[in-house]
Amino acid sequence: MVSPKQVCVIGAGVSGLAATKAFAAYGHKVTIVEKSSDLGGVWDPARSYPDVQTQSPKDLYRYTDKAMPDSYPEWPKGPQVHAYLADYARGHGLAKMMRLKTEVAGMSRRADGKPGWTLDLAGPGGTTKEDFDFVAICTGQFNEPRALPLPGEDVFKARGGQILHSSQYSDAALAKGRKVVVLGGSKSATDIAVNAVNSGASEGTIVYREPVWRMPYFVGGLVNFKRIIYIRAQEQMFASWGLGAGARLAHAIAKPFVWANWRGLESLLKAQLKLSKCNMVPKTRIEDDVNCSVPIATPDFYPMVADGRIKAICGTFDHYDGGGIVMSTGKRVAADIAVLAIGYKLGVPFLPEDYRKKLVEADGQYRLYRLIANPDLPDLGFVGFNSSFCTVLCADMAAQWLVRYADGQLANQPSAQAMRDNIEMMLHFKRVERPAAGVYGGLCVAPYHYKHFDELLADIGAAKRSRGLKEMFTPPDADAYGEFLASAPAYKAVA
Secondary structure (H helix, E strand, O other): OOOOOEEEEEOOOHHHHHHHHHHHHOOOEEEEEOOOOOOOHHHOHHHOOOOOEOOOOOOOOOEOOEOOOOOOOOOOEHHHHHHHHHHHHHHOOOHHHEEOOOEEEEEEEOOOOOOOEEEEEEEOOEEEEEEEOEEEEOOOOOOEEOOOOOOOHHHHHHOOOEEEEHHHOOOHHHHOOOEEEEEOOOHHHHHHHHHHHHOOOOEEEEEEOOOOOOEOOEEOOOEEOHHHHOOHHHHOOOOOOOOOHHHHHHHHHHHHHHHHHHHHHHHHHHHHHOOOOOOOOOOOOHHHHOOOOOOEOOOOHHHHHHOOOEEEEEOOEEEEEOOEEEEOOOOEEEOOEEEEOOOEEOOOOOOOHHHHHHHEOOOOOEOOEOOOEOOOOOOEEEOOOOEOOOHHHHHHHHHHHHHHHHHOOOOOOOOHHHHHHHHHHHHHHHHHHOHHHHHHHHOEOOOOHHHHHHHHHHHHOOOOOOOOOHHHHOOOOHHHHHHHHHOOOOOOOOO
């Protein structure tokens, strides 16, 4: 018998909506708190830069129980994703559970000795303390913009210069007739650089630490990249965790063929994107870099670099100098607007310090079993921290796992010690066997989407878990995962 819980979901983005829908569907009473004035997280229009669109195709960037509209393009724009999320919330009655403009100021274990947490909630009416039996943290990895304080900022601003985080570049008209310098190597950086030039910037410059491999939407101009990066056959070229002697031997035998596969892809990308002409050929092997930080190539970015419309500088900002920015190389670049596309802080600032130490290692690696739960943080779970190329599907799967974990209804309900042992094994894998898996605090599923989902489905007890050979050469299918989840044992919390 499972009793209904009072559940607080922190964050109303992609993962918060997935968690709310899952807990409510199993009979729990849910409250969503969201510090912004709208749902959507990174897709909140107030946080979106012009021309933002998904890096993943729409058939992957979706929940298991709702496809994106047929009218949407393959890679939807920001307003379309926000509309999809809003429609999802309406369809599942989530809006009535939502408290917007409400921030978690702090949290502590309940003083009455009952399971759960007391949250300090700061909203329009002031700060209140409220008790919850379970808390799902769904703030994800794109929550608090990262800052870059440097000498000379005050003088730069006094002379009319602007310094913006990428999330603040919300109006393309800002760029018209002005010198725009973008710092960063992510897709947001290249998107904004291209947008600035197309919006009439007098000069457009991007400053990046080192060249990285980027995937075009269509490799070779013909093959959708989802049929290269997302398929199980490609995933199996990477040695994963927990392999036995036989699997390791197979990887050793296949090594020359795998090597040839990646060298062929590199050659194709160099030619298609004109990386040599742009002087942006990465120094690393592509297979060593495949993780959640591999960006999609913004259309027109490399052509604009090649013909000089965008100046590309390898380095970083050192300080501001009146009407310009001095680079780490000593080079000075004139600037009216500096856009910092440098990402977000990763962390859970409202979690008490003693619990944060149990969650995050000294080197920044997160201690999360299945990237969802920590046995030393009771009555607490994380959705959306299992980042990937198919973020919405990952959040949906994590939410379904978490509600069963919270209710003790996993078919493979792990003991606290089993969770700790698995966490240690995964930390070793990310630090020693595949360092690329350690980016973003080790909270990256890519390129192991299928293996991650396999583990979650086995834990949940799904009777159906695979589409067989189809998965070798096709991406994950959200509809199929909906069917797999539906094949798990059913239950409902009742008073």
